[in-house]
Amino acid sequence: MRQSSETVRHTYYVLTAGNTLAASLIWGINTLFLLDAGLTNSEAFGANAFFTAGLAIFEVPTGVVADTRGRRASYLLGTVCLMFSTLLYLVLWRTRASFSAWAAVSVLLGLGFSFFSGAFEAWLVDAMTASGYEGKLDPVFAKGQIVEGIAMLAGSVGGGAVAQATNLGVPYLLRAILLGITLVVALIFMRDLGFQPTPSRSPLQEMKAILGRSLHYGLQKGPVRWIMLSGPFMTGVSIYAFYAMQPYLLQLYGDAHAYWVAGLAAAIVAGAQIAGGLLVPTFVGKFRRRTSALLIGMVVSTGAVGMLAFYPSFWPALALLVVWGLMFSALTPVRQAYLNALLPSKERATLLSFDSLLGSGGAAVIQPALGRVADVWSYPTSYAASAVVQVLAVPFVWMARRAGDD
Numbered sequence: 001m002r003q004s005s006e007t008v009r010h011t012y013y014v015l016t017a018g019n020t021l022a023a024s025l026i027w028g029i030n031t032l033f034l035l036d037a038g039l040t041n042s043e044a045f046g047a048n049a050f051f052t053a054g055l056a057i058f059e060v061p062t063g064v065v066a067d068t069r070g071r072r073a074s075y076l077l078g079t080v081c082l083m084f085s086t087l088l089y090l091v092l093w094r095t096r097a098s099f100s101a102w103a104a105v106s107v108l109l110g111l112g113f114s115f116f117s118g119a120f121e122a123w124l125v126d127a128m129t130a131s132g133y134e135g136k137l138d139p140v141f142a143k144g145q146i147v148e149g150i151a152m153l154a155g156s157v158g159g160g161a162v163a164q165a166t167n168l169g170v171p172y173l174l175r176a177i178l179l180g181i182t183l184v185v186a187l188i189f190m191r192d193l194g195f196q197p198t199p200s201r202s203p204l205q206e207m208k209a210i211l212g213r214s215l216h217y218g219l220q221k222g223p224v225r226w227i228m229l230s231g232p233f234m235t236g237v238s239i240y241a242f243y244a245m246q247p248y249l250l251q252l253y254g255d256a257h258a259y260w261v262a263g264l265a266a267a268i269v270a271g272a273q274i275a276g277g278l279l280v281p282t283f284v285g286k287f288r289r290r291t292s293a294l295l296i297g298m299v300v301s302t303g304a305v306g307m308l309a310f311y312p313s314f315w316p317a318l319a320l321l322v323v324w325g326l327m328f329s330a331l332t333p334v335r336q337a338y339l340n341a342l343l344p345s346k347e348r349a350t351l352l353s354f355d356s357l358l359g360s361g362g363a364a365v366i367q368p369a370l371g372r373v374a375d376v377w378s379y380p381t382s383y384a385a386s387a388v389v390q391v392l393a394v395p396f397v398w399m400a401r402r403a404g405d406d
Helices: 005-024 030-036 041-068 071-095 099-117 119-130 138-165 170-189 203-219 222-253 259-285 290-307 314-340 348-376 379-391 394-403
Strands: none
Touching: 005 119, 005 138, 005 170, 030 041, 030 071, 030 222, 041 071, 041 099, 041 119, 041 222, 041 348, 071 099, 071 119, 071 170, 099 119, 119 138, 119 314, 138 170, 138 259, 138 314, 222 259, 222 290, 222 314, 222 348, 222 379, 222 394, 259 314, 290 314, 290 379, 290 394, 314 348, 348 379
8 A cells, every 4th residue: 555755754754753752752761771780981892892893784684674673673683683682681680791791682682783784764755755755865864863852852861761760771671661562653654655575586696796786886987986985084082972971970070979960961962863953954055065074073073072071060061962962963963964865765774784884884893992991091081082083084075075066
């Protein structure tokens, strides 16, 4: 049964809201949760690195699932996997498990998210096209980011408040319950439109063929190649900057158990995300080319991260967090629209997964390295190092600008 583009958009927004609300319940306290389980900074960000390594390892295989068995099937598998791994995280916290156990479950968590990374976005783009939508994708992605920001705001504040009133484990239980509700919604409303799933010849043969096409379209096409290669630096720093802010703000605030402060930090990023989504049409409208908007936004974002090293006090750190979150949130839908305009539909999910693979691979290396800097020196020093790493992405975006017309 054919759905209207409005129904497709609404399904996308509802699932985005549900997933983000579930995920963000723990975003504001995740680092604190890991530290409370007995891990050091290096081990906590090491666990996060195993999560991103899991993303990198499974990106292409799960992209193959999406491009052969269907984007809906991939989304449903991801939801089930995330429910299971979230409950395992809770068990590890209760038993104060070893780092090796955290590493294993973090990889499983990465598997769950890898089912989403390319499939959900590819589902939206193909379904919108099949339903007759002829407008630009930037506003759709921007509105999705606004919805995501609102859900993140509610989830991060709620998660911090729940942890403050109960303990650090309860938000993880609530997350698993919300993922179950999202699974039911996807089963009812999500349909593969504009894409006909085809059984693979064999998993290994199909993986090899699609990986080859991913390398061809992803690394041989100039603008796509350079934008994708900027991903490891941006993703690695963004994940570290967000999660390190939780213990850093508590340190600046002077109360290691003020979990609401960590929730506030996540809420500020969520608010910046909402504002960034609202600013996308205006922000992009100021530039003739999307790559110009990306360059300016990245420079401002890098400056905000670097300045965190020079203003080690609570309120300036919050203000810089707002600037960083605003720029990052404005850049994300612009980058999404830029890539989707250049990717062929048939391999869209795998190519988007390949882009995520590069970002996750960079994060798997960058996160523990920056966590080690924080352990050996300090959080401000780690933010200075973050700015140095992030600025390495700028030349790649500049080369994408020179290689393309957008």
